[in-house]
Amino acid sequence: MTNASNNPEAARLETGLADMSPANFGLVMATGIISLAAFMMKFETLATGMFYLNVSQYGLLCVLYFLRAWRYPARFFGDMFTHLTGPGYFTAVAGTGILASQFMIIRGDLVGGGVLWVFALVLWLLLTYTIFVTFTITPRKPSLDRGINGGWLLAVVATQSLSVSSAVLAAGIDQPYRLELNFFALSMWLWGGMLYIWMMALIFYRYIFFNFSPADLAPPYWINMGAMAISTLAGSLLILNAPQASYLASLLPFLKGFTIFYWATGTWWIPMLLLLAIWRYVYKRFPLNYDPLYWGAVFPLGMYAACTWQLDQAMEFGFLTQLTHAFFYIALAAWTATFAGMLYTRVYRRGRAVIGK
Template identity: 60%
Template sequence: MSLLSKTKNLSPAYFGLVMATGIIAIAAHQQRWPFIAQTLFFISCVSWIILTFLYSYRALRFTKDFTEDLISHNKGPAFFTVVAGTGLVGSQLMVLYGYYWLAFIAWTLSLLLWALLTYTVFTALTVRRDKPTLDKGISGAWLLAVVATQAVAVLSAHLASQTSQPWRLELNFLALSMWLWGGMLYIWMMSLIFYRYTFFKFVPSDLAPPYWINMGAMAISTLAGSLLIINSPNAPFLESLAPFIKGFTIFYWATGSWWIPMLLILGVWRHIIKRFPLTYDPLYWGAVFPLGMYSASTYVMLQAMEFSFLYTLPTTFFYIALLVWGVTFTGLCRSLLRLRQKA
């Protein structure tokens, strides 16, 4: 069996590698580690190119399997990693190098993918006849739709900061609209996920790594809100909404912060108390990303709000995220090596 034929079962969540690597590259830039930032940027871009080819090949060669995943309650939301990964490549281009037009291309692509996936996935999940029960059909992976929405908001805000009028106004308005929509979507989905948490039987296998997106979705919402606050002096409508944006940005950050101890406790329950094996899974990129995003978003929030008393948090979470990224990337390399040996 050739390596390309194995794309038949390629996980829709693999763009989480691009997401996790990209945001840690931005965090490294913030922490003044240019070599790490540039290395991770290179890895994220190469990963994006390779995965785009593999997903395109899978869609053309194994169309039935690809489509079944796309309209699946369990796998469909994972496709939103494509949107978030593309948006974060664009954000890296802006933050690390100031490549406006390349970032604009990434923004255009991420916006088109967001619209396509949002109205394809959720329409399909709504109209399909056979639907799983809530405890079997929903997980933290659904919040990737929130992450994708906020990734577009973040990149829109970055572009707006370097765009002259009149497009600056439109980009800031789009960023604000996506930020608000992402927040509403989180409230809808998190209500169902929390209900599933507390009122249905929960076993270790149910606690998949994407549950860390519970925190990551709030972290990227914090980043988008912080960028809107920074952009507000150049956008009158944002300036008039500044108290509202600041309040909700802190609300998002506080919610994300609440999730961290909870997820750690559940992780101890899963792997230590219940002895669930800790082996490499592409879904683990969904756990790496939130750690990097918490570092990057807190760093920008401190600039926007002047919360100097929280200055140690971005640095601490950067090193944690970098360590977890290294462990997960090692697992990926070993997995690919085994795959090659079996081919």
């Protein structure tokens, strides 16, 4: 085996593995939701291509995360139990849930989607009760302004991704499990909404009453909107599934009202986040370099396109089509730019470093 200390490239790879962001599955989340949005809008070739790309990305990231946990357990679990980085691991749950939905919607593969759904559920249980119990009992805790950011809402996204994939799975199977899956989807939808209220109150308080620098405005703050967008998507699917379950039919006014509430809240965040981005990058001239966290900004754009399309279908509005397509193209452009930045950083610049240019 090559000694990394005598091989600069091997040393760089080891360092990259040790420093790997817990939020890297944001790549799977962003690619998956844009693939699903493309499928909704009948861009089937694009949707299928991004599906296969996402399968390969997911497999590679699973291997890398396993290697990091095996070779650098102190770093791997240290990040998990740190307030600012721990919630990033919920991207693994959300990415798995979204990939499960891709299998079921794009490929019609309920078996593959069901296996991934079970895996996402197990991950959700392990991470939710490991991370939040640890945060609760740890004796040394950061202050609010140093311990919370928009990345905490990834816990909401992970929860709602299970609601979405459960609703999709329920729509594709017969009894005896259809009722139970719809009830589970409803329960996760409600729990995700409650979790958003708790966390968003703290994040908004941190916004308003503590100093806020350009460095503090990390891309995961776009999850403020993305968490509401995926909640809208889950609610829309529950509305569409109402004929399958009498208890959903009895809750239709509630489901419709809260789904529009989620969509309106997510929509409110968009101008706010755009203005803050202008303040960060234009006024404060914060450098725009590739960071895995930028997938946390691409995902909400794609999710907003998907959820708006699904809301339009579920509510039979018919007047949100243009908005849906506009955000789809914006999300696709953002995904393309971020993916190009990732390739440039990981391949081109590393190659130049290897050959000494």
